[in-house]
Amino acid sequence: MTAPVPPAPPARPTVDTDVLVIGSGAGGLAAAVTAAYHGLRVVVVEKAEVCGGATAWSGGWAWTPGNPLAKADGVDEDPERFRTYLRHRLGERYDAARIDAFLEAVPHMVGFFEEKTSLQFTPGAKIRDIYGKTPEAGTGHRSVGPAPINARRLSKRVQKLLRGQLYETSFLGMGIMAGPDLTKFLSASQGSLQGIAYSAWRVGRHVLDMAVHRKGMQLVNGTALVGRLLQSAEDLGADVRVSTPAVRLLSEGGRITGAVVRGPQGEYEINAARGVVLAAGGFPNDVERRRELFPKTPTGREHWTLAPKETSGDGITLGESVGAKFVTDVESPAAWCPVSLVPYAKGTVGTFPHIMDRAKPGSIGVRRDGRRFVNEANGYYDYVSALVAATPEGEAVESWQVADSRFVRKYPLGMAKPLPVPLFPYLRSGYLKRGRTLEELAAKCGIDPAGLRETVAQFNEGARRGVDPEFERGETEFNRYGGDPKVGPNPSLAPIEKGPFYAVKVVPGSFGTFAGLAADGRARVLRADGSAIPGLFVAGNDQASIMGGYYPAGGINLGPALTFGYVAGRELAGAEAYEDDGTLPAGQEALAGA
DSSP, rough: OOOOOOOOOOOOOEEEEEEEEEOSSHHHHHHHHHHHTOOEEEEEEESSSSOOOHHHHHHEEETTTTTTHHHTOOOOOOOOHHHHHHHHGGGOOOOHHHHHHHHHHHHHHHHHHHHHSSOOEEOOOTOOOOOSSSSTTTOOSEEEEOOOOEEEGEEEEEEEEBBBOEEEEEEEETETTTTTHHHHHHHHHTOOOOHHHHHHHHHHHHHHHHHHHSSOOOOHHHHHHHHHHHHHHHHHHHHEOOSOOOOEEEETTTTTEEEEETTTTEEEEEEEEEEEEEEOOSSSSSHHHHHSSSSSSSOOOOEESOTTTTTTTTTHHHHHHTTOOOEESSSSEEEEEEEEEEEEETSSSEEOOOOSSSGSSSEEEEEEHHHHHHHTSSSSHHHHHHHHHHHHSSOOOEEEEEEEEEHHHHHOOOOOTEEEEEEEHHHTTTTEEESSSHHHHHHHOOOOHHHHHHHHHHHHHHHTTTTTTTTTOOOOOHHHHHHHSSSSSSSTTOOOOOEEEEEEEEEEEEEESSSOBOOOOOOOEBBSOOOEEEEEOOOOOGGGTTTOOOOSSSSTTHHHHHHHHHHHHHHHHHTTSSSSSSSOTTHHHHHHHH
């Protein structure tokens, strides 16, 4: 008697669509919105229970040279200027084909979102490229940021899906936008009546929102960018599914045709007739890859990322599983940012990015030997790169940002806020160290006291004259823009001389990763032999950095993410003509120039 044949396992449920996007940051949502605009059915799956990834916690600014908002302001640069700047900064890692594809698509990407969707921009008229002494460095108008938006203008579902502001970069949970918004807040700490009135209005509005809605409603920075993209996706009929990680890719005849995903009710298949976009945010939380690729990170845990925990390399792993090349030959595997660790009462630890405080006059960064190692007013990438290079093998990679009492009452020192916010919570938690003298401060921080005293004396001598012979701080427009225009003769320099003295420990962190999947200028994922994998596209930090692991300007993560997401959406739709004519709609020129 033969044994009974066991019943076949039940088939997985299936969902049919045209495009599947894995990840909901800037790159993924840009691809979804673009494809949906062209009439395709789009499903977005997100591993987390909210959308936005690291984009939602970012400043929201995107490097977009040649954008139409700049042209509306009368700034129409020859693209060869952008190429010249990048050639000098990227050297042998300059990828002409992908850079050309980026520069061609950028103006149309900005024009498309500005004209056809809920994503509206504000121009970065005063945002400088980082390396001002490099030929053709920009002095403004090469960036755009998301226009602030009140969450009431978003649907209830979009509000629910949106990842909130990173607490460490907010004030009591209220987002503050870089530029005039932040400037007015800082002016309040210096006694400006206009700044005090403005800050009171903004805080009062936030408190009212918290009382009525239990959350801040005025969205700026990355939350505004993601909120506007999500609303655009909803308006165009895209299906956004959270708590739904992708498990594996599906293929047929060598072409990627969808993915198995795991939703709240179990696994099911999403069949994507046109293709799949990988945009899961890179691998900043993959400890093993960090151990292998990050310098002086022997266990992978000596690094602190500003990306949510869900960004653990899923897109990279999925790509590799079908033959994609993982590019690690980059100048740096990650977009470095100096961070400090903020202890909280319940034992948790927050991560604060030191973006703007380092450039303010009256503060320096030193290692444990008490010596400076970098021009503190340069980019965040430079700070960490220099710190890693200056740290001997086997020694912990860490520094201290040191300032005096005048500085901490005028400017933020890490998480510690200026007047009228008290310092005692940060002192009590141990986040902020204080000493009546530099020697006492050094003892509390584990810094060599003689080295610190000598360094500060040398720094002060130059700062009084407005010069920094050691690191040339304040000699570029980028440095001066980050300083204080009320301080002279150099807005980035002031002596550190009025006790008590303060310090915050600073350690290596990152916004995301630069190593990623090989791709071409059409956002197609490539194999090691350079051939494209049919049906598979990549955007955002899952894609190897087009800057070759360098950081030539602020916004070089989000600019390419939005642009190649847009390119991928157009490729999937088979779009030929651009959606915009390269100019702003009538009536929007005034907004661009605001």
